[in-house]
Amino acid sequence: MTKRKTWTQKLLAAPRYLQHIHGRLRNEMKELGRLSALLDIMEQGRLDTFFQPILQLGNGRTMGHEVLNRPPHSAQFPTTEHFYEFAGRTDQMFRFEHYCRRISLSQYIERLPDAESGTDRLVFINVHPGVLNDSRHRSGETLSLLQELNLSPERVVFELTERQAVQDYVGFEKVLSHYREQGFRIAVDDAGSGYNSLKTLVYLKPEFIKLDKFLIRGIHSSREQQELLELISEYATRSATRVIAEGIETEEELLYLQMAGIEFGQGYALGRPGYSPEPGAFPSDSPQVSAGGGCKHVSSDR
Known part of the structure; x- marks a missing residue:
């Protein structure tokens, strides 16, 4: 009786098992499709490159640009x-980066306007x-590229994304010291967005903090x-870290950040x-100013 019941249960469970297998195969096929699309983008050079200015909020001068590489829209x-x-x-990941x-x-050097070529x-x-953290990256490939482009490493800032990928903060701090010795600087993105971002500030001591756009919005x-902005600003002042507010979309946000003494802005x-x-x-x-004198509210990536 028990044996027959066991086989009955197996027979009843078979459709669910097949559904599970079918679901896994379908997901794996989707992953293969995405991987194929990623490789195709790299091989055919299909990323679109854009540059967004970062301004000094005290005088309106442009201190630099963030490079944004965007893939073509696709089903994958x-x-x-x-x-x-x-x-x-x-x-x-290494090949893609x-x-x-x-x-x-x-593209930055190639598209740089002639009037801007002498700036730092x-x-x-x-x-x-x-x-x-990959040994292949530390082999000097980036320095060779900069030499080829006649671009100083002192002008390049590595903006860290995906902070959850950092497992050993003490070890990673040593890795960053290696790059700093070569002249590169470090920025931490989306500061103020959670525990990981605050932990990153403490351990990695970046030269720049980029405030999360959800902290800036409104x-x-x-x-x-x-109050949160004030706390981060105080920490930045004590640690000699410079602050960049991301996602500035309105004139009201800009005016408040200027009054708060935030040094740089982007949006x-x-x-x-x-x-x-x-x-x-x-x-x-800017032509973005509306007829009423205020800045139009527009959705910002940064």
Whole structure:
């Protein structure tokens, strides 16, 4: 009786098991499709490169640009976030980052307007922490590329993404010291967005803190956001770290950040990502100002 019941249960469970196998196969086929699309993007050079200005909030001068590489829209990658999330968990991450770094820096030099060629503006390039920790990255390939482009490492800022990938903060701090000795600087992205970002600030001591856009959104009318900004600013002052506010979309946000003494800013209100690294501008000097005198509210990636 027990044996017959066991076989009956197995027979009843068979359709569910087959559904499970079918689901796994379907997911694996999707992953293979995404991997094929990623390889195709690299092999055919299909990333679009843009440059978004970062301004000094005290005087409106452009201090640098963040390089943004965006994939073409596809069924495999409906958003840029989907694309980078997938790339970050594949065994192609080092190859992909090397490809991104080369096109980021070479396109920056190639598209730099003649009027800007003599400046010492900084270039912020997004880097996955796992790549910096890879021995292949420490072989001097980036320095060779910079020498080829006649670009000083002192002008390059590694902007760390995917902080959860850092497992050994003490060891990673030593890795960053290696790059600092060569002249590179470090920025931590999305500061204030959670425990990992605060832990990163303490251990890695970046030269730049980039405040999360959700902290900046509507900050002129939120006491809670203002208090958090004040705490981060105090920490930055004590640790000689410079602060960049991301995602500035309105003139009200900009005015509050200026009054709060934030040194740098980035966002659609100051300059949209463009084909070439052009200077940004305050809303009052920009065509983004509405007829009523305020900055139009626009969705910002940064």
